[in-house]
Amino acid sequence: MPPSPAGSLAATAHAAPSTPVSAPPEVSSKDLMAATGISRATLNNYVALGLLPQPAVKVLTGSGRTRRLGFFPKTAIETVRRVQALKSQGRTLDSIVQEVARPDAGPQTPPPAPEVAAPPPPAAGPAKPRTSPPGAAGWGGLDLDAIEHPAYMINNRLELEWWNPAAEHQLLQRPASDMPSDITERGLFGLLDRRSDLPGAEDWEELVRFHLSCAKSRLPQSIVYTLCAHLSKRNAGLVFEAYNRVGAANRSGLAHTDVNLAVADEEPRWFRIYAAFFREGIFFVYVPARDPSDQWLGLLGRRDQVIRELLRRRRPYLTPLAVVVADLEDSSRICVELPPEEYFEMVNGIWRAMEPLLRKYHATHGKHVGDGMLYYFFPQPDSNYVDNAIRCAQEMREVIRKVDISWRARKNWNNDLVLNIGLDEGQEWFGAYQTPTHLEFAALGDTINRASRLSDFAQGGAIWCTKNLLNKLSHEERREIRFGINRHQQGESTLIPGTFARLGNLLDLDDPRNFKLRDLSTVAVTEIMLS
Numbered sequence: 001m002p003p004s005p006a007g008s009l010a011a012t013a014h015a016a017p018s019t020p021v022s023a024p025p026e027v028s029s030k031d032l033m034a035a036t037g038i039s040r041a042t043l044n045n046y047v048a049l050g051l052l053p054q055p056a057v058k059v060l061t062g063s064g065r066t067r068r069l070g071f072f073p074k075t076a077i078e079t080v081r082r083v084q085a086l087k088s089q090g091r092t093l094d095s096i097v098q099e100v101a102r103p104d105a106g107p108q109t110p111p112p113a114p115e116v117a118a119p120p121p122p123a124a125g126p127a128k129p130r131t132s133p134p135g136a137a138g139w140g141g142l143d144l145d146a147i148e149h150p151a152y153m154i155n156n157r158l159e160l161e162w163w164n165p166a167a168e169h170q171l172l173q174r175p176a177s178d179m180p181s182d183i184t185e186r187g188l189f190g191l192l193d194r195r196s197d198l199p200g201a202e203d204w205e206e207l208v209r210f211h212l213s214c215a216k217s218r219l220p221q222s223i224v225y226t227l228c229a230h231l232s233k234r235n236a237g238l239v240f241e242a243y244n245r246v247g248a249a250n251r252s253g254l255a256h257t258d259v260n261l262a263v264a265d266e267e268p269r270w271f272r273i274y275a276a277f278f279r280e281g282i283f284f285v286y287v288p289a290r291d292p293s294d295q296w297l298g299l300l301g302r303r304d305q306v307i308r309e310l311l312r313r314r315r316p317y318l319t320p321l322a323v324v325v326a327d328l329e330d331s332s333r334i335c336v337e338l339p340p341e342e343y344f345e346m347v348n349g350i351w352r353a354m355e356p357l358l359r360k361y362h363a364t365h366g367k368h369v370g371d372g373m374l375y376y377f378f379p380q381p382d383s384n385y386v387d388n389a390i391r392c393a394q395e396m397r398e399v400i401r402k403v404d405i406s407w408r409a410r411k412n413w414n415n416d417l418v419l420n421i422g423l424d425e426g427q428e429w430f431g432a433y434q435t436p437t438h439l440e441f442a443a444l445g446d447t448i449n450r451a452s453r454l455s456d457f458a459q460g461g462a463i464w465c466t467k468n469l470l471n472k473l474s475h476e477e478r479r480e481i482r483f484g485i486n487r488h489q490q491g492e493s494t495l496i497p498g499t500f501a502r503l504g505n506l507l508d509l510d511d512p513r514n515f516k517l518r519d520l521s522t523v524a525v526t527e528i529m530l531s
Helices: 005-018 029-036 040-049 076-088 093-100 165-172 188-195 204-218 221-228 233-245 294-300 303-313 331-337 340-360 385-411 446-457 475-479 512-520
Strands: 026-028 056-062 065-073 151-154 160-163 255-260 270-278 281-288 317-328 363-366 373-377 419-435 438-444 463-466 483-489 492-497 524-528
Touching (some): 026 029, 151 165, 160 165, 160 303, 165 281, 188 233, 204 233, 204 270, 204 281, 303 419, 317 446, 340 363, 340 373, 363 385, 373 385, 385 463
Parallel strands (some): 419 463
Antiparallel strands (some): 151 160, 317 373, 483 524
16 A cells, blocks of 8 residues: 555655655856756846746856856746746746736735725825836935846947946846956947847847937047957948948937847847937937826936936046146135135136037046146047047136136236146046045056146146157147247247157256156147147
8 A cells, every 4th residue: 555645745744854855055157048948038138027037057067167157046947937937828927927926926916896985085294205216226216236127338439338237147147357447448338248148139120220320420530440449350341331321310318229239039128228318428228118207207307316326337448548637827816815705706716617618629627726726638530639638638728718717807016927838748547535425436557647737837827738648649639739849048048849848958957846757757848839
């Protein structure tokens, strides 16, 4: 007679301590896909929907190479098979998510409502807390890292500057630690082409077209050639053809498109991609079709908060840049001569007068000691950042001349308000210092120090730059810049145009006032004149 079920259960329970557990404690993403037959894109989608937990990424060594692999709990195989079984019954993905991601919820068929009288209105009491819109937390009431859907910002050269964890896992498919530190190696299409499943998606061409349309108003064809050089032959042809075919998106509002990011023969994964435009770049967010869109429109409409949070969270990166440092000559003496409120009024007026130039030449304001100004100029798709820095410096002299005329008329004094300006170019790390209420951009390296020293060296409102900076201009651009060295002989000064000199040959390095310039004594410099 066969044992009773209870007896079998008891025997099994009694023998359990000596029975080895055959199932491993965890399963790799590779083995999970092999066991269930799902694709990498489907696996990423299940993680994004909360059907599976985020994998634990481990570094594996062997066969002479190192690789990273994600591992899931051993129950992941059972979870995926359960999802597949529910899908075969005709269940929608939304209802599956509700049931599987919340196992205590059970099937989502609501019971019939009992026929009872309507309840009386509730008594007055504490207001029910409102639910927060997506990302509504953190600094300034906004936390972009908390957005559960893929989001990222690219600059106007289509280089990736910020991305959230969802974009890292679902789109880029590489950890932040594996991302190039050099911004010029972070071209979005190149990153997706080499490491992502997206080029195999149904609407990959539409995704490429949409990004090019958003960037085209400031993206010349020469930059597209550079982008294509880092792509596979197929995708290079696709990008170039799409660029020639699409029109430029209207940057005054939001742009959007709908894409299916599933590969062939896979369940559709529809997203609406929104693009928001800023001076610093373009912000994209991928919203699944199942999500209501009005809340995302509200989030993206908070432009000031969005860009401030993006810049705050932007990872430091290595980038080419030009630097302009401008100091007000004899500022200490002028500060003594003016009442404090008038001195602050004058300095703030100078800064305000320079603001249009910053926008015109795509400059970023940095922190400079005292009442001077520090501006960073980064590569732009439609202009030379070095040329932008030089032209901005030249126009700053004209702006300060108008401020000087205004204060002469107001104070009837003989003080000259002039800016002594230094410029240099290099490749430096750029990032931000921040507190919960303050954000300050900074570049680390010798480029800023050299520009600051040249500003100290300049006198009478002169503009001095390094030879290295002018070498970054094309021949045609350099021809439009008047520069040279004034040679002093027998009490006369003669300008030798188009020449340079070592800084140490232009001053007395034994003078204590020039000690801080000794480390630049061998640097070739020149003076830039007004055009």
